[in-house]
Amino acid sequence: MNxxxxxxxxxxxxxxxxxVKDIRRAHDxxxxxxxxxxxxxxxxxxxFMILKRDxxxxxxxLQPGHKAPPFNVAHLMVDDADALHAxxxxxxxxxxxxxxxxxxxxRAFVFEDPDGNRIDVGQRL
Incomplete structure (x- = not known):
């Protein structure tokens, strides 16, 4: 890959x-x-807020009128999908x-955050 x-x-x-409708709730x-x-x-x-982990x-x-779409908005790769699922x-x-x-x-699943944003989680098998 170049x-x-x-x-x-x-x-x-x-x-x-x-x-997010409530930035403090999302932060928490x-x-x-x-x-x-x-x-x-x-x-x-x-x-506006930036969050990092690894x-x-x-x-x-902050978008007070936010209505979550019925599709995934982010894909998150992790090393333990089972632990995050739990x-x-x-x-x-x-x-x-x-x-x-x-x-x-x-190994994958999709969850909703507190604002209904769908996060697609994956772990390489």
Missing amino acids: DIAPHGIRFGRIAAMLP FYVGVLGFAKTFENGNPVG DAELHLT LCEANGRRIIKRLQNKDYGL
């Missing part, structure tokens, strides 16, 4: 932007339950697609 894309453009990291879930750390926030009241990065944006269930998160081994080489 480090240089067509036209000489090299891409860096990309982070999912999640719209991603930081308090999933173990992310807040690395930046902006606004008074806070309207190689994962999420950007939360953590989501223990914290009352709705499981959209049950945990199972997929024919494309991932």
Whole structure:
């Protein structure tokens, strides 16, 4: 795989932007339950926040009228899908697609965060 894309453009990291109705509630879930750390926030009241854990990065944006779409908005690779699945269930998160081994080489499931954003989780088999 080339480090240089067509036209000489090299891409860096990309982070999912999640719209949330209540940024404190989203913060409490991603930081308090999933173990992310807040690395930046902006606004008074806070309207934008960056969260990081390991190689994962999420950007939360306050959108009071947010209505979650009926599709996955982010894909998160982990090293233990079973443990994350159990953590989501223990914290009352709705499981959209049950945990199972997929024919494309991932152990996967989909859950909803507190704002209804669907996160697709995968672990390489």
